[in-house]
Structure formats: C-alpha cells, structure tokens
Amino acid sequence: GAGVSQTPSNKVTEKGKYVELRCDPISGHTALYWYRQSLGQGPEFLIYFQGTGAADDSGLPNDRFFAVRPEGSVSTLKIQRTERGDSAVYLCASSLAGTSGYEQYFGPGTRLTVT
Template sequence: GAGVSQTPSNKVTEKGKYVELRCDPISGHTALYWYRQSLGQGPEFLIYFQGTGAADDSGLPNDRFFAVRPEGSVSTLKIQRTERGDSAVYLCASSGTPLAGGEQFFGPGTRLTVL
C-alpha cells in the first residue's frame, strides 16, 4: 500500500499484560514517529527513529514503553505491564528527507483498550 499501515487496528488487553503494536511506514521513508492520542486531545509525541536508531525517545512516559526499528523500516511499540491509563490511540507517522519537505504522514492508528 502507499500509506502508513498499523496493526492491529484495535487491541483489547487486561491490566498487567504485554502488548506489541506494529507500524509499516511509507516505503523509503527514513524517519518514523510514534504518537499517543487520548480521547478528545491532540497527539502527543512518544519516540522518533531516524533509520534504525531512536533519535529522540523523550516522550516515552516511563520504562514500560519501548520501541524498536531493527531494519530501518517496520517499527514495533512495546508496552509492558499495561495499565488502564495506557488506553489511547497509538499513531505512527513517517516522513522522507527534509529536502523532500519532511511532512509527516500518519497511519490510522491502533486503539488500545486496557481493561
């Protein structure tokens, strides 16, 4: 597909469980971002990858959150010991080089519900 894809679209889990959320960026995009959007609010930055490395992880709320991008394409956001407060829509975005404009294109998100 041409756009950013995210799987699953919905994830329901129980408090204390581990979850993984996947993002497939637009082909060729080197930068990848994760955001979290709570109901009725704007997206909040979590982590940013340039290639395989995390260039900025200052938005991760605590050490239960971790993300990887081992081959510089697909990324996985991992949440350990989930809490009810983690319930939100997790958005992934990708962008090309700054010379190409650097606009961020978002996926449809994964709605995480922690019971």
C-alpha cells in the same frame, strides 16, 4: 502507492499484560514517529527514529514503553505491564527525512483498550 499501515487496528488487553503494536511506514521514508492520542487531545510525541536508531525517545512516559526499528523500516512499540491509563489511540507517522521540509503521513492508528 501504499500508505502507512498499523496493526492491529484495535487491541483489548487486560491490565498487567504485554502488548506489541506494529507500524509499517511508507517505503523509502527514513523518519518514523510514534504518537499517543487520548480522547479530546492532539497527538502526543512518544519517540522518533531516523533509520534504525531512536534519535529521540524523550516522549516515552516511563520504562514500560519501548520501541524498536531493527531494519530501518517496520517499527514495533512495546508496552509491558499495561495499565488502564495506557488506553489511547497509538498513531505512527513517517516522512522522507527528519527535517522541517517534509510533512508527516499518518497511519490509521491502533486503538488500545486496557481493561
């Protein structure tokens, strides 16, 4: 079956611009996560959705970052007034439920470059 998909695969934008990154989870997966991975680092937690609601957004670095999942499936991560420090690979993952019994399946990521 289809895995987690993310679009675009690469995004280059200028400092100060607004970007949207999209994640399409595996069908039926209620839990959805966004991570940010910088070079040489492991994925860093940003936000977790259970269904439509953001159950934990404690990892969002500041109020320029926002994410939605209006129908409990596709999610969009939105970054306003981008800064060079936002450059990273943004990974999305989904799982059957937000419990410790299920592994996460990752998408291929979006590489964001802010110039």
